[in-house]
Amino acid sequence: MPKVAVISLFAALSLGLTGCATHAADPGPAAPAGPAAFPVTVGGVAIPHRPDRIVSLSPSATETLYALGAGPQVVAVDSDSDYPPQAPRTALSGLSPSPEAIAARNPDLVVVSADTGGLAAALAKTGVPTVVMPDAKTLDDAYGEFVSLGIATGHRAEGENLARQAKEDIDRIVAATPKPAQPLSYYYELDQTYYSAKSSTFIGQILSRFGVSDIADGAGTGDYPQLSAEHILRADPGLIFLADTHCCGQNAGTVAARPGWSTLSAVKNGHVVALDDDIASRWSPRIVELVRAVSAAVSSAAPAHR
Structure with missing residues (x-):
């Protein structure tokens, strides 16, 4: 779709x-x-x-x-x-x-x-x-x-x-994932025009279980606001989740090439995470795979914020 x-x-x-x-x-x-x-x-x-x-x-x-x-x-x-x-x-x-x-x-x-x-x-x-x-x-x-x-x-x-x-x-995956010792924020990208998802959404609630904060909260209207590049750069997220890899060809390289984005902590530290679009947008049994991918990302990014 x-x-x-x-x-x-x-x-x-x-x-x-x-x-x-x-x-x-x-x-x-x-x-x-x-x-x-x-x-x-x-x-x-x-x-x-x-x-x-x-x-x-x-x-x-x-x-x-x-x-x-x-x-x-x-x-x-x-x-x-x-x-x-x-x-x-x-x-x-x-x-x-x-x-x-x-x-x-x-x-x-x-x-x-x-x-x-x-x-x-x-x-x-x-x-x-x-x-x-x-x-x-x-x-x-x-x-x-x-x-x-x-x-x-x-x-x-x-x-x-x-x-x-x-x-x-x-529950087992979440419990086994070390919580960040210091605040760790993320940007969740739905498409390359910067539509995102707040922590109140299904995907946001999953991510919240890992002790990370959503930079989309408080921005825009509705559960799926369109952020600005300025807002994302100002928030400097430690993690970037891309749910637009298959549909829109986004990856760590395309993100780093965006004006000013190479300065973001997530980009500098290699914490741009490419998700499977379909798994990330559905509430099927494959949500376990999504949770596993988030766990790996948080475990990898957390040490850089300690």
Whole structure:
């Protein structure tokens, strides 16, 4: 997905434009997984039987479905769902979904990140349930979505195990990472026009667990402000995280070549961290990989600030 589109989507979701989305952390009553367990209710949506033709219009949900073992039940995913490679990627859009195009896939369950344009109501007329997995605001939200998708697809035990394992792995990684002995700040880059993410965001909350401070806090409006080069240079972050490596070709070299940026502590000390764009912008089970990358970066940068 183009980085500007990602930022726009984040901003829209943070403003609550999720239609009739319900939080996945509260899936509602459900029986144990298995064919006989259905019907189940997830997020207020009744699913009459174990779905065998799932359409996912959310890259995060797509990754989670495959991690749960529900991949064989998935018949189509949106154009931005590029992981895992075997996912049946199509031209379907999660940003501007077409009920007709989705219905043509004959789904018995549709998973989306937002009920854009009244999609759920349109599909309900054809008898297709639509489960909304909204953007995770916290790690607990992400864990809850793993469980909810497990219930919705007949993989409840796998969903619970996935959530438990992710939480244990993340807690262990954070606990094993030495906290900076002196203040350590970071700049998190969403694109090369300096859009960033505050500590109130999902990614910001993850980074905050490592005892580092966000230079975007207090700057601009909203959770994803556009910073100025002057603000970044003035803040002199000890760490720079680049979430625009694949989309926009950014790396330590391009950052150092920006006017004045070679003087930044993060650049001088070699603490410009290239992240995988997709992992950094999704709340799938691969958040463990993101946490591991942040841990390595903080462990490396902290000694330079002692």
